[in-house]
Amino acid sequence: MPQDAAIQKLNVRCCITGGGPAGMVLAYLLARAGVEVLVLEKHADFLRDFRGDTIHPSTLEVLHDLGLLDDFLKLPHDELRDIGVQIGDVQSTVADFTHLPTHCKFIVLMPQWDFLNFIADHAKRYPEFNLRMQAEVTDLIVDGDRVAGVRAKTQFGPLEVRAELVIGADGRRSVVREQAGLQVENLGSPIDVLWMRISRKPSDPAQTFGHIDSGRILVQIQRGDYWQCAFVIPKGGFDAMCERGLPAFREEIARLSPYFRDRVAELKTWDDIKLLTVTVDRLKQWYRQGLLCIGDAAHAMSPIGGVGINLAIQDAVAAANILAPAFRRGSIPGAVLLMDALNSEMSPGDSALPEAIAMGLTPAQAGASGAAHIDSPFSRNSLENDGVPSGGKAGSPAAHINSSFLRNGLENDGVPSGGIGDSSAAAAENRSAPSPEAPNSTVTEDDLAAVQRRREFPTRMTQRMQVLIQNRVIGRVLASQKQLSVPWVIKLLTHFPVLRRIPAYVVGLGFRPERVRTDDSAAAPPA
Numbered sequence: 035m036p037q038d039a040a041i042q043k044l045n046v047r048c049c050i051t052g053g054g055p056a057g058m059v060l061a062y063l064l065a066r067a068g069v070e071v072l073v074l075e076k077h078a079d080f081l082r083d084f085r086g087d088t089i090h091p092s093t094l095e096v097l098h099d100l101g102l103l104d105d106f107l108k109l110p111h112d113e114l115r116d117i118g119v120q121i122g123d124v125q126s127t128v129a130d131f132t133h134l135p136t137h138c139k140f141i142v143l144m145p146q147w148d149f150l151n152f153i154a155d156h157a158k159r160y161p162e163f164n165l166r167m168q169a170e171v172t173d174l175i176v177d178g179d180r181v182a183g184v185r186a187k188t189q190f191g192p193l194e195v196r197a198e199l200v201i202g203a204d205g206r207r208s209v210v211r212e213q214a215g216l217q218v219e220n221l222g223s224p225i226d227v228l229w230m231r232i233s234r235k236p237s238d239p240a241q242t243f244g245h246i247d248s249g250r251i252l253v254q255i256q257r258g259d260y261w262q263c264a265f266v267i268p269k270g271g272f273d274a275m276c277e278r279g280l281p282a283f284r285e286e287i288a289r290l291s292p293y294f295r296d297r298v299a300e301l302k303t304w305d306d307i308k309l310l311t312v313t314v315d316r317l318k319q320w321y322r323q324g325l326l327c328i329g330d331a332a333h334a335m336s337p338i339g340g341v342g343i344n345l346a347i348q349d350a351v352a353a354a355n356i357l358a359p360a361f362r363r364g365s366i367p368g369a370v371l372l373m374d375a376l377n378s379e380m381s382p383g384d385s386a387l388p389e390a391i392a393m394g395l396t397p398a399q400a401g402a403s404g405a406a407h408i409d410s411p412f413s414r415n416s417l418e419n420d421g422v423p424s425g426g427k428a429g430s431p432a433a434h435i436n437s438s439f440l441r442n443g444l445e446n447d448g449v450p451s452g453g454i455g456d457s458s459a460a461a462a463e464n465r466s467a468p469s470p471e472a473p474n475s476t477v478t479e480d481d482l483a484a485v486q487r488r489r490e491f492p493t494r495m496t497q498r499m500q501v502l503i504q505n506r507v508i509g510r511v512l513a514s515q516k517q518l519s520v521p522w523v524i525k526l527l528t529h530f531p532v533l534r535r536i537p538a539y540v541v542g543l544g545f546r547p548e549r550v551r552t553d554d555s556a557a558a559p560p561a
């Protein structure tokens with residue numbers, strides 16, 4: 035990173051830190067409702083290690099509301115219609131999704147990056163949507179009591195984004211919530227989880243299930259040609275497990291699922307096994323003036339029920355339902371891109387120049403003469419967000435003019451600027467203007483409190499159930515040395531199949547499922 039790079043400065047209505055399920059879905063919904071939004075994601079792409087692959091019926095309902103469900107189901111995926119459990123040698127089905135009152139009566143299993151790419155691709159049709167990859171938020175900008183923006187590191191130098199509202203959607207190790215000084219309530223967890231992949235053979239069971247035996251729990255998620263396995267261990271037990279050695283660990287797995295015996299050697303080193311330190315926590319208050327946390331940043335979930343992604347998405351839907359009208363309450367002169375460099379220091383050779391170009395300014399507007407900067411990887415990244423072509427040739431003037439930042443800067447009063455001729459004039463005006471302060475927000479603390487009120491109940495209820503299961507069931511199983519008997523609840527579910535709809539409802543739909551209530555600003559007005 036250039037040491038002396040000029041600070042790039044942006045002004046947006048809503049800045050979302052973190053391009054995970056919560057951040058991307060909220061960004062999509064706000065942009066769709068006509069609110070200018072910028073997502074800052076620290077990674078270069080969505081292709082990260084296993085972070086859960088489940089898209090629950092509640093999220094599929096959201097996709098249906100958005101008219102995206104059919105397209106989504108065209109992506110490669112598996113469908114999970116029931117969940118089983120094996121205690122000792124006894125197998126039972128404990129959840130049956132086929133009776134849910136939803137369009138999809140199954141859980142979709144799909145790599146999380148496919149879901150995020152799908153959302154990003156659809157979000158790009160809205161000019162208000164902006165995504166910056168490789169932008170790691172490090173700090174908050176605070177004016178008095180109000181959070182007024184964020185500072186981020188990018189590969190092309192420091193970035194400052196001023197925003198009416200900052201959304202912390204940067205996951206369970208959220209920098210934003212820490213910097214904001216929001217208090218965290220830790221609910222504790224007696225378990226950690228080891229994640230690994232083991233190949234699957236046609237002769238293996240078809241069902242996704244949990245295998246429970248004295249002192250051990252192995253959850254096997256059926257993923258077609260492989261099993262995504264979760265081995266539950268007592269909290270902090272990983273070091274002791276490593277000391278016992280990999281062969282002993284492989285033996286534990288093979289004892290639970292004997293058909294793995296010829297495959298456990300696929301676990302070649304401990305690098306093939308990922309430790310998830312389970313945390314269950316939530317913020318006492320999810321917001322302060324100018325800032326709201328959602329998803330894992332507001333509440334880290336236990337892996338029990340695999341509901342973290344869906345809860346994060348439900349938060350996003352509720353937040354959009356409440357915040358989109360709040361953003362519309364007042365007419366704010368929209369975002370204006372300004373960089374320090376444009377005001378004073380930048381010369382054609384500055385490293386910040388490609389950034390200006392990528393953000394929608396033509397070389398002439400940015401004060402450059404050469405075309406060499408335009409075709410930099412950075413400009414391609416920014417224009418194409420995550421590597422998906424945006425339609426124009428990367429670095430071409432047409433591509434720059436298509437950038438939403440330029441449109442927002444020039445047309446934010448709703449009056450189309452009419453193209454390149456107008457844009458030059460407006461950009462020239464911007465160049466001579468002082469760096470603008472973040473506009474006063476139309477989003478109030480009451481709006482932010484309303485989001486927390488809406489989502490706190492489902493969060494608390496879900497966490498309460500997870501903690502109960504962790505402490506009363508899983509903790510006891512891990513501590514037990516003798517043969518387990520089948521609990522009465524499982525016996526009940528075995529004898530009365532209709533009861534399997536209850537766990538399916540809780541896992542598949544959850545408490546207080548959200549529906550999309552925001553408009554599509556790009557939809558044609560009624561004739």
Ligand SMILES: Cc1cc2nc3c(=O)[nH]c(=O)nc-3n(C[C@H](O)[C@H](O)[C@H](O)COP(=O)(O)OP(=O)(O)OC[C@H]3O[C@@H](n4cnc5c(N)ncnc54)[C@H](O)[C@@H]3O)c2cc1C
Pocket residue numbers: 051052053054055056057074075076077084085086087088169170171172203204205206208209229310328329330331335337339340341342343344346
């Ligand atoms: C191993 C594992 C397995 C899981 N399995 C499941 C499952 O099967 N089903 C399920 O529903 N949930 C599962 N979860 C939980 C699930 O991944 C989370 O609950 C969910 O992803 C939360 O979404 P989020 O958008 O709030 O946060 P995240 O998904 O954590 O997204 C946060 C994003 O912010 C980015 N970020 C972080 N810091 C910064 C920063 N400073 N600046 C910019 N960007 C930043 C991150 O790169 C990330 O993209 C699992 C989690 C793990 C770790």
